[in-house]
Amino acid sequence: QVQLVQSAAEVKKPGASVKVSCKASGYIFTTYYMHWVRQAPGQGLEWMGIINPGGGSTTYTQKFQGRVTMTRDTSTSTVYMEVSSLRSDDTAVYYCAREALEGRYNFDHWGQGTLVTVSS
Amino acid sequence: QSALTQPASVSGSPGQSITVSCTGTSSDVGGYNYVSWYQQHPGKAPKLMIYDVSNRPSGVSNRFSGSKSGNTASLTISGLQAEDEADYYCSSYTSSSTGVFGTGTKVIVL
Numbered sequence: 001q002v003q004l005v006q007s008a009a010e011v012k013k014p015g016a017s018v019k020v021s022c023k024a025s026g027y028i029f030t031t032y033y034m035h036w037v038r039q040a041p042g043q044g045l046e047w048m049g050i051i052n053p054g055g056g057s058t059t060y061t062q063k064f065q066g067r068v069t070m071t072r073d074t075s076t077s078t079v080y081m082e083v084s085s086l087r088s089d090d091t092a093v094y095y096c097a098r099e100a101l102e103g104r105y106n107f108d109h110w111g112q113g114t115l116v117t118v119s120s
Numbered sequence: 121q122s123a124l125t126q127p128a129s130v131s132g133s134p135g136q137s138i139t140v141s142c143t144g145t146s147s148d149v150g151g152y153n154y155v156s157w158y159q160q161h162p163g164k165a166p167k168l169m170i171y172d173v174s175n176r177p178s179g180v181s182n183r184f185s186g187s188k189s190g191n192t193a194s195l196t197i198s199g200l201q202a203e204d205e206a207d208y209y210c211s212s213y214t215s216s217s218t219g220v221f222g223t224g225t226k227v228i229v230l
Contacts, residue, residue, distance in 0.1 A: 047219035104154040105213040106171035
């Protein structure tokens with residue numbers, strides 16, 4: 001069965017960077033695009049960007065361009081999402097979400113989420 | 121890219137039908153048939169309920185249905201049940217090849 005397992009919660013200071021991982025299993029890793037979505041405490045979902053695990057190409061929403069980097073390691077079927085210059089308003093649960101093959105930007109499987117807390 | 125607009129809350133009694141709206145622009149909801157809906161219970165990851173405006177993934181109850189007219193998409197839950205109480209988010213592909221979510225709607229079962 002499809003599984004997306006994310007790394008453990010992190011606590012970071014303002015100005016630091018954080019790298020969250022998402023290990024995929026149960027399907028052909030390079031066939032499905034992967035997205036990252038975040039959710040601040042008590043707030044809604046926010047789309048951050050997409051990576052093509054096959055070729056490595058990425059697209060980020062304008063808000064995060066220059067501060068977010070998405071990468072992948074095909075040898076371990078893992079995608080990574082790094083956020084730099086962290087601020088307190090980056091405190092959120094970060095999810096990886098697999099895009100289904102049908103249609104566009106339909107997220108059929110999600111990771112369990114990784115809480116990133118930014119605090120001095 | 122601004123978030124799609126959803127009502128903050130919608131309520132109904134068990135057995136009733138409710139509809140959640142999701143309003144965007146011609147650059148997202150109105151421009152593509154790539155609107156999806158997600159259900160999220162507290163402390164849980166979202167779950168795909170509807171994709172491509174009106175398609176249900178395998179395993180999702182047929183009490184959930186979707187539609188679209190112009191720049192507004194809608195999710196209808198018929199035969200409302202206690203377990204349907206959750207937050208619901210719409211999402212759309214955009215003309216910038218990015219994604220955008222709605223503001224979210226809390227469905228309350230009275």
